[in-house]
Amino acid sequence: MFYREAGQFxxxxxxxxxxxxxxxxxxxxxxxxxxxxxxxxxxxxxxxANAIFVPFLAYALAxxxxxxxxxxxxxxxxxxxxxxxxxxxxxxxxxxLFPDLNLIIVILLSGAITAAVGVLFGIxxxxxxxxYLAVATLAAQFFLVWLFNKVGWFFNYSPTGQITMPxxxxxxxxxxxxxxxxxxxxxxxxxxVVLFALAAKNIVRGRVGRSWMAIRDMDIxxxxxxxxxxxxxxxxxxxxxxxxxxxxxxxxxxxxxxxxPIEAFGVEQSFLVLFMIIIGGLGSILGSVLGAAxxxxxxxxxxxxMVDGLxxxxxxxxxxxxxxxxxxxxxxxxxxPHGLARMWQILKEKLRLWPFPY
Amino acid sequence: MGGEVIFFLEIVISGVMAGVMYxxxxxxxxxxxxxSGIFNFAQGVxxxxxxxxxxxxxxxxxxxxxWFGFTFPVWMAIVLTIGVMVVVAWLIERLxxxxxxxxxxxxxxxxxxxxxYVLEGVGDILFGSDVKPLDIGIPQxxxxxxxxxxxxxxxxxxxxxxxxxxxxxxxxGIFFHRTRIGRALRAVADDHQAALSVGISLRTIxxxxxxxxxxxxxxxxxxxxxxxxxxxxxxxxxxxxxxxLILGGFxxxxxxxxxxxxxxxxxxxxxxxxxxxxxxxxxNWFAYMLALVFLLFRPQGLFGERIIERV
Numbered sequence: 001m002f003y004r005e006a007g008q009f010x011x012x013x014x015x016x017x018x019x020x021x022x023x024x025x026x027x028x029x030x031x032x033x034x035x036x037x038x039x040x041x042x043x044x045x046x047x048x049a050n051a052i053f054v055p056f057l058a059y060a061l062a063x064x065x066x067x068x069x070x071x072x073x074x075x076x077x078x079x080x081x082x083x084x085x086x087x088x089x090x091x092x093x094x095x096x097l098f099p100d101l102n103l104i105i106v107i108l109l110s111g112a113i114t115a116a117v118g119v120l121f122g123i124x125x126x127x128x129x130x131x132y133l134a135v136a137t138l139a140a141q142f143f144l145v146w147l148f149n150k151v152g153w154f155f156n157y158s159p160t161g162q163i164t165m166p167x168x169x170x171x172x173x174x175x176x177x178x179x180x181x182x183x184x185x186x187x188x189x190x191x192x193v194v195l196f197a198l199a200a201k202n203i204v205r206g207r208v209g210r211s212w213m214a215i216r217d218m219d220i221x222x223x224x225x226x227x228x229x230x231x232x233x234x235x236x237x238x239x240x241x242x243x244x245x246x247x248x249x250x251x252x253x254x255x256x257x258x259x260x261p262i263e264a265f266g267v268e269q270s271f272l273v274l275f276m277i278i279i280g281g282l283g284s285i286l287g288s289v290l291g292a293a294x295x296x297x298x299x300x301x302x303x304x305x306m307v308d309g310l311x312x313x314x315x316x317x318x319x320x321x322x323x324x325x326x327x328x329x330x331x332x333x334x335x336x337p338h339g340l341a342r343m344w345q346i347l348k349e350k351l352r353l354w355p356f357p358y
Numbered sequence: 359m360g361g362e363v364i365f366f367l368e369i370v371i372s373g374v375m376a377g378v379m380y381x382x383x384x385x386x387x388x389x390x391x392x393x394s395g396i397f398n399f400a401q402g403v404x405x406x407x408x409x410x411x412x413x414x415x416x417x418x419x420x421x422x423x424x425w426f427g428f429t430f431p432v433w434m435a436i437v438l439t440i441g442v443m444v445v446v447a448w449l450i451e452r453l454x455x456x457x458x459x460x461x462x463x464x465x466x467x468x469x470x471x472x473x474x475y476v477l478e479g480v481g482d483i484l485f486g487s488d489v490k491p492l493d494i495g496i497p498q499x500x501x502x503x504x505x506x507x508x509x510x511x512x513x514x515x516x517x518x519x520x521x522x523x524x525x526x527x528x529x530x531g532i533f534f535h536r537t538r539i540g541r542a543l544r545a546v547a548d549d550h551q552a553a554l555s556v557g558i559s560l561r562t563i564x565x566x567x568x569x570x571x572x573x574x575x576x577x578x579x580x581x582x583x584x585x586x587x588x589x590x591x592x593x594x595x596x597x598x599x600x601x602x603l604i605l606g607g608f609x610x611x612x613x614x615x616x617x618x619x620x621x622x623x624x625x626x627x628x629x630x631x632x633x634x635x636x637x638x639x640x641x642n643w644f645a646y647m648l649a650l651v652f653l654l655f656r657p658q659g660l661f662g663e664r665i666i667e668r669v
Contacts, residue, residue: 076464124650128657131397131463135604136653138597139646146643267597271471278468316483323479329472334457337465 003351019201036190041183049182050255056296057189058251063276063288064193064200065243070274071283072204073236074216075125079137081269082144083241085261086114087248089154092163095253096156103168103175107192107253111246117144118241125233129219141267148261164258176253185254192250193289196243201285203239212236213283244273279332281339290340298325369626375516377622378523379585382578383599384606384614385526386571391608392547393567394455397467400474402596404572407446407477409579409588410485412439413492421484436576443572444565446477451565459560478593487590492583519581526577527615530570534611539566547609601649607659616660621645 003024010016020026044053062084069075090110094101121140125133148154155163167177174180175188203209211232214222223229252259259265272295280291302324306317336343383405390398415422415435423429430438450473458469534540545553546563554560582592602621606613628644652660 070464124654128653131467131608132604132653132657132659134397134467135600136646136650138600139643139650142643142646146640275468275471278465282464319479319482319487321479322475323483326472326475326477326479329475330454330469333461333465333469333472334454337458337461 003348003354005352019205033194036194037187041187044182044186046182049186051300052296053186054189054255055251056293057186057193058247058255059273059276059296060289060292061193061196061250062244062247062273063280063292064197064285065240065247066273067277067280067282067285067288068200068204068212068243069236069240071277071281071287072209072216073212073233073240074219075122075233075236076131076134077137077240078134078267078270078274079121079140079144080244080273081265081267082141083114083118083244084248084251084269085144085148085265086117086241087111087245088252088259088265089148089163089261090114090245091249091253092156092165093154095166095168099166103170103253107246107249110249111242114245114248115238115242118237118244119234122234122237122241125237126230138267138270141270145261145265148265160260162258162260163252165253165256168253176257178257180254189250189254192246196246197285197289200243204285208232208235208239216283275329277339279329279339281341284339284341286344287339287341290344294340298328369630370623372513372516373623373626374619375513375520375622376626377602377619378520378615379516379578379581379618380595380599380602380622381615381618382519382523382526382574382581383595384602384618385530385611386574386578387599387603388606388608388611388614389530389567389571389574392611393543394546394564395463395466396455396470397463397608398571399467399470399596400477401571401575401599402593403474403477403481404443404446404575405579405582405595406588406590406593407481407579408439408443408572408576409492409583409592410481410490411442412436412576412580413490413583413588414485415439417490439576440573443576444569447568447572448565450568451561455564456561474593478590482590489587489589490583492580492588515581515585522577522581523615526574527611530574530611533570539563543567598645601645604659605649605652607661610659610661613659613661617649621648624648 003022005022005024008021008023010021015021020029040053062080066077066080069077087110090113091106094106094109095103098106117140121137124136128136149161155161158164165176167174167179169175170184170188173184175184204212211222211227212235214225214227215229215232215236219229222232248265252264256264276291276295277288278291279294280289281287299321302321303317306320307314332339383401386401386404387398390396390401412435415430415438416432417423418429429435454469454473455466458466532540534544542553542558542563543566545556545558546560550560553563578595579588579592582595586592602614602617604617605620606615606617625641625645625648628648629641632644633640
């Protein structure tokens with residue numbers, strides 16, 4: 001009744017190709033953005049920012065990055081944690097070497113550095129495929145974390161091996177460090193995620209994205225129709241690592257504030273982000289964001305439910321939480337292997353006919 | 359023999375032994391990948407789970423002791439644990455795999471990751487997460503015979519592990535090539551649909567394969583558990599077995615063994631001769647780098663089936 005596209009005529013190719021072709025979608029998305037940018041900052045407090053919104057946004061960016069590589073280009077990577085570490089340490093080094101540099105530039109540069117590292121570790125993908133490649137990317141994960149743990153230059157020889165983000169101002173407002181306001185940190189991350197989600201959406205609709213998808217669907221056939229696998233695969237690694245590097249920068253700089261490589265960027269991070277894109281939906285930008293939301297909220301929800309609701313002991317609750325996470329993941333894969341993005345699509349299809357399905 | 363040579367030999371031998379231990383874990387991966395094309399990440403946790411169950415059957419203070427007031431002797435505990443692993447395999451097939459037939463390999467891989475979480479959580483809830491010393495009577499300490507005759511230090515436990523590994527591989531080889539079930543397994547590995555059409559039940563085969571790899575996991579769990587106690591970190595040996603796996607090829611049993619030996623020896627040599635120059639603790643990633651270098655020349659692993667791609 002409300003979600004009908006009847007009567008909306010497109011008279012130009014530009015209108016036909018737009019990201020949101022249906023007027024109701026536009027209203028919904030712009031309304032949602034207005035709430036996110038103008039509404040949420042008014043009532044966000046420290047708990048909501050630290051436990052939910054900021055980690056969700058950082059992970060969403062990482063998930064978009066990994067989805068570009070795995071979902072669109074078909075190269076499974078388990079090196080996400082390592083690449084996030086590159087982004088985080090690059091931010092740390094840049095901000096301590098050049099304290100006056102604008103934080104946005106610092107984060108973009110960190111992304112660029114991560115992209116270079118990503119290309120380096122993406123080179124084997126030209127020869128190795130499938131699970132062999134997935135395991136090979138673990139080499140990047142373990143090597144990078146080891147490097148940041150061992151070489152003192154990366155953490156400025158601090159005795160604990162930790163890196164700590166200094167307080168940085170943007171437009172006169174603190175966005176990092178312990179005294180930054182929750183709203184400022186949230187808005188900073190949100191700006192990055194919205195901007196780069198839009199960019200990703202446009203990349204995958206364009207020539208580059210199409211060449212990635214051709215490689216994903218069958219690389220030999222793609223090569224035969226004139227797509228260069230070298231350029232396609234390495235560009236996918238570069239763009240994906242760029243996103244993941246920025247995500248790592250936000251994860252460390254805005255959310256954690258201080259980090260220790262083995263704890264913060266372990267192989268669990270790689271699996272977590274991979275879960276996000278699988279549960280959200282491979283080959284979908286929206287899916288990456290939904291998956292990140294799901295995987296951030298689920299543990300908090302389970303923990304609150306068990307510890308506060310059922311008064312289970314904290315240690316037992318941790319074990320039950322792990323088990324339930326596993327059960328939920330398997331359940332999701334069985335019920336909807338194409339992820340939350342597909343569910344959203346089905347919902348929209350249903351909504352078009354509602355409430356008169358005949 | 360000079361001291362240098364003996365030192366070198368000791369490193370190589372301990373590398374070989376460690377390699378056999380890795381190979382034991384990698385074997386479980388290979389079995390499942392061969393028969394169902396599933397990259398089973400839960401293999402490491404299965405080792406942990408099997409070792410926990412085994413410990414519980416025979417140690418004072420476990421469930422059996424608390425409920426019935428007695429504990430089982432070692433051999434019976436092992437038989438019972440095998441039973442547990444078969445039940446686990448059956449449950450996995452029934453509750454998970456059956457519903458995921460014909461999905462993308464990555465979905466199946468993710469499902470086994472979920473499975474790993476479940477097994478880990480259930481193991482923790484049932485058996486507790488403290489470190490448990492597993493002792494089933496495997497001799498420990500240095501082998502006197504090698505020390506006396508050749509002046510070389512060899513760990514007895516690792517010797518036992520090596521022999522067990524060799525026996526296990528032989529049995530598996532005979533099982534795969536000489537028995538009816540083994541033939542059916544190979545048929546399934548070749549082509550699911552063709553196997554179905556000649557009357558082989560996929561579901562039975564999968565239960566059997568998962569049970570067998572559960573038993574392999576038990577053997578690996580016993581060895582690793584005797585070496586360093588049964589605890590959560592036991593499940594991380596899966597990460598150790600992965601480079602072995604890609605080096606040897608996902609589909610090859612001999613590949614798992616040879617890959618294990620190469621990784622084991624390479625890792626030990628690198629740690630001793632290369633480690634001091636770069637700050638040590640390189641065993642975490644060295645194996646992966648070694649495997650990566652091999653892969654650049656043979657993308658399907660040393661013994662993997664040749665990857666033939668058609669458009």
